[in-house]
Amino acid sequence: MVSTVQNTDVKQKDADCAVVVAVTCRAVFECGADDGEDVYGMGVAFPLLQAMQAVNGRLLEENPAESLLFDVILITTDSQHQQQSSRIISSTRHYGLEVGRFCFSSEEDFIESLLKNNVQLFLSTDRNKAHEASQKGVLSALLDQQVAPSEQLRVMFCGDAVIRPDAESTSASRQAAQSFSAQLGEMRRRFGMLDSPLSIVMVMSLGGRESCGGALQTLRSRGLCVDEAYCLAGAPRSPIVSLLRSHFLVSDGFSGLED
Structure with missing residues (x-):
C-alpha cells in the first residue's frame, strides 16, 4: 500500500516541469527509537536538501514564475516511522525543509511508490534499495555521508x-x-x-x-x-x-x- 501526503506548509511544484527527487527518511533524519523528543535529529541528507533549496531560491529570485525546480519527496518503508508520521512532518517543519510530499509505503510497494510519484532521482544511504530502484528504471545514487553543509x-x-x-x-x-x-x-x-x-x-x-x-x-x-x-x-x-x-x-x- 502506498500513501502520499502533501505538505501544506510549502507551495506545490508544477508536476509537468519540476525535477522530482525522492530521499529516504532515514537519510534526512536520525530516526532512532522514540526518545521523547518532538523532532528527529538531522541526518546525512541535510546538506543535500539545503543545497537544493538554495538552487530553488536562486531560480525564483531570477524568475518568480520559474517552474523548473527541485520537488523533494520524503519516502519511508519503515513501519515504525510510519507510526510516527506526525513526528516526521513536524521535524520537516521545525527545520524549514522544502519537502513537497511525504510518501509512506510497504517494502513490497517501494518501487511502486517511486513510479507512482514520477520520481526522476532516488537518493538513499541504503545500497540495496538504490540498486533495486535502478534495476526498475529509476535513476538512483548513494548519498555521500561526509559532505559538509554548503549552499552549492x-x-x-x-x-x-x-x-x-x-x-x-x-x-x-x-x-x-x-x-x-x-x-x-x-x-x-x-x-x-x-x-x-x-x-x-x-x-x-x-x-x-x-x-x-x-x-x-x-x-x-x-x-x-x-x-x-x-x-x-x-x-x-x-x-x-x-x-x-x-x-x-x-x-x-x-x-x-x-x-
Whole structure:
C-alpha cells in the first residue's frame, strides 16, 4: 500500500516541469527509537536538501514564475516511522525543509511508490534499495555521508559510464540518466558562469584525453555542460572524489561515490 501526503506548509511544484527527487527518511533524519523528543535529529541528507533549496531560491529570485525546480519527496518503508508520521512532518517543519510530499509505503510497494510519484532521482544511504530502484528504471545514487553543509549543490557525473554504460544497467535506467542530465543542464543554464548555486563535475577514471573529450561531447549532446572535468587515466578515483565532496554521483546505471 502506498500513501502520499502533501505538505501544506510549502507551495506545490508544477508536476509537468519540476525535477522530482525522492530521499529516504532515514537519510534526512536520525530516526532512532522514540526518545521523547518532538523532532528527529538531522541526518546525512541535510546538506543535500539545503543545497537544493538554495538552487530553488536562486531560480525564483531570477524568475518568480520559474517552474523548473527541485520537488523533494520524503519516502519511508519503515513501519515504525510510519507510526510516527506526525513526528516526521513536524521535524520537516521545525527545520524549514522544502519537502513537497511525504510518501509512506510497504517494502513490497517501494518501487511502486517511486513510479507512482514520477520520481526522476532516488537518493538513499541504503545500497540495496538504490540498486533495486535502478534495476526498475529509476535513476538512483548513494548519498555521500561526509559532505559538509554548503549552499552549492555539487553533482558528479561518471564519465566512464557515459561512453561505456555498465552491462548491468537497464535501458530504462540509462534513459532516466539522460533525461535527468538534460533537466539538470537546463537548470544550470539559468545561472551565469560565476557564483552559481549549482555545479556539475565529471570524473573520468579510465582512458586519456580522447575518452574524456568523448564523454564531454556526449554530455553536451544531452544538454549538459560541466563546470569541472577530471581525467584520471587509470588512477584511483577515491582521492579526487574525497576532495571534490560532491553530494552524489550520477551514472548511467547505479554507482556510489566511494566506488
